Amino acid sequence: MNAGQQPTLMRVPMRTLSRQTRHALEGVDDILVYKVAMTTRFRGVTRREGLLLHGHAGWGEAAPFWNYGDVESSRWLAAALESARRLPPVPRRKFVPVNVTVPVISPEEAYERVKASGGCATAKIKVAEPGVSLSRDCARVAAVADALRETVGGQALIRLDANGAWEVDEARVAIPAMASAAGVVPIEYVEQPCLTVDELAQVRRSVDVPIAADESIRRAEDPLEVARKEAADVVIIKVAPLGGVRAALRVARKSGLGVVVSSALETSVGLSVGVAAAAAVPGVPRAAGLATASLLVGDVTAPLVPDRGRLPVGRLEPDQELIDRTPVDGDLVSRWGMRLEGMAEHLTVGGR
Numbered sequence: 001m002n003a004g005q006q007p008t009l010m011r012v013p014m015r016t017l018s019r020q021t022r023h024a025l026e027g028v029d030d031i032l033v034y035k036v037a038m039t040t041r042f043r044g045v046t047r048r049e050g051l052l053l054h055g056h057a058g059w060g061e062a063a064p065f066w067n068y069g070d071v072e073s074s075r076w077l078a079a080a081l082e083s084a085r086r087l088p089p090v091p092r093r094k095f096v097p098v099n100v101t102v103p104v105i106s107p108e109e110a111y112e113r114v115k116a117s118g119g120c121a122t123a124k125i126k127v128a129e130p131g132v133s134l135s136r137d138c139a140r141v142a143a144v145a146d147a148l149r150e151t152v153g154g155q156a157l158i159r160l161d162a163n164g165a166w167e168v169d170e171a172r173v174a175i176p177a178m179a180s181a182a183g184v185v186p187i188e189y190v191e192q193p194c195l196t197v198d199e200l201a202q203v204r205r206s207v208d209v210p211i212a213a214d215e216s217i218r219r220a221e222d223p224l225e226v227a228r229k230e231a232a233d234v235v236i237i238k239v240a241p242l243g244g245v246r247a248a249l250r251v252a253r254k255s256g257l258g259v260v261v262s263s264a265l266e267t268s269v270g271l272s273v274g275v276a277a278a279a280a281v282p283g284v285p286r287a288a289g290l291a292t293a294s295l296l297v298g299d300v301t302a303p304l305v306p307d308r309g310r311l312p313v314g315r316l317e318p319d320q321e322l323i324d325r326t327p328v329d330g331d332l333v334s335r336w337g338m339r340l341e342g343m344a345e346h347l348t349v350g351g352r
C-alpha cells in the first residue's frame, strides 16, 4: 500500500457536538471518522468516507454517499445506532455465501478477479454504465462465465446490475444478449434494469430472466410497492439505507420475495453488520453482496474477505492503533461532525 492510499482513521471528540446531537447519540461512547480510497471506480465513487460509532453492543457504521441529503442519510445513522446499542438478531447460520462483485474493468481483469475471489460461485457484474457499450459488457460477462465455469463448474451463477440505466426497450434487447454471452451459466437475476417500479414490472413480464429491485427498495418512499406491483422476484436489502438490520429484515419479510443482503461499500466493520443480517434471513441463503472489502484500498480492520465463497458471522471492530498512525485530516473530522449533526436532526424514532 503506498503512503497516499493509507486509510485515515480519526476520533471525533464528543464535546465538539451540540447538546441535541449528543442526546440523540445516547449510549454511544466513541465516534471515529474514516477515509479510504477505492481500488476501482465504482458507480462514479472513487473513495469512501464515513463514521464508526461504538456502544455497549459493538460498532456500527454510517457512511452515506456525499450526494445524499440529511433526511435520507439519517437512516444510515439510525442503522449505526442500532448496531452500537442492540445485539443483532439470532443467526441461523455461521457463514454466509457471497458473490464476487465485478465493476467495469477489462474482460481479462474480470476473469482474474473471479479466479481470485476466494471461491465465490456467484458473480455480480455491473453493466450499462455510461459510455460502456453493450458489446463491451457482453465481453466481460463472457469472461466472467469462463472463470466461474473453471472454478465452480455447475454451481456458477451470474447476476447483472444495471443501476436503473436502461429504458424498457433497451432492457429487452440487452438482457437476452447478456444471457447469451453467459452461455451455459444461468443469469440468476438482473438487478434494477430500469429506474421506476412500473418499468421493472414491464421488463419482468417480457424477459425470461428474474428481476431484482435495489434502488426501488432502498431509495423508495414505499419499499413494498415493488412487491404489490409484482415488479421483481428478489429484493436487494441494504442495512444502512433501510435504517438498520431489523428494519431491513422487516422489509424483506413483508415483501414475500427472495432476499439478497448487499453492501453499500462499507468498511469491514459495516460489512460484518450486513453479514449478521444475512445470517438472520430464513430459508436457503442466497449469496450476499458483501464481498466488497476488496474494492477498498486498505480497511479500518483486517478486511472481511471470503474463503470458500463465504464470510464468517461475527462483528468486527476498527483497529484503534490506526488512529495514531493516521495522517491528521482536520477537514475530514469537521465535515463529518457537521454531517452527523445534520443526520441526527432528522432521526425519527422507530423509523418509517
Ligand SMILES: O=C(O)CCC(=O)c1ccccc1C(=O)O
Binding pocket: 043, 099, 100, 101, 124, 161, 163, 214, 262, 263, 264, 265, 288, 289, 290, 291, 292
Ligand atoms: O451487491 C454487491 O455485490 C456489491 C454492492 C453494490 O453493488 C453496491 C454498492 C454500493 C452502492 C450500490 C450498489 C449496488 O448494488 O448498486
Ligand SMILES: [Mg+2]
Binding pocket: 161, 163, 191, 192, 214, 215, 236
Ligand atoms: Mg444495485
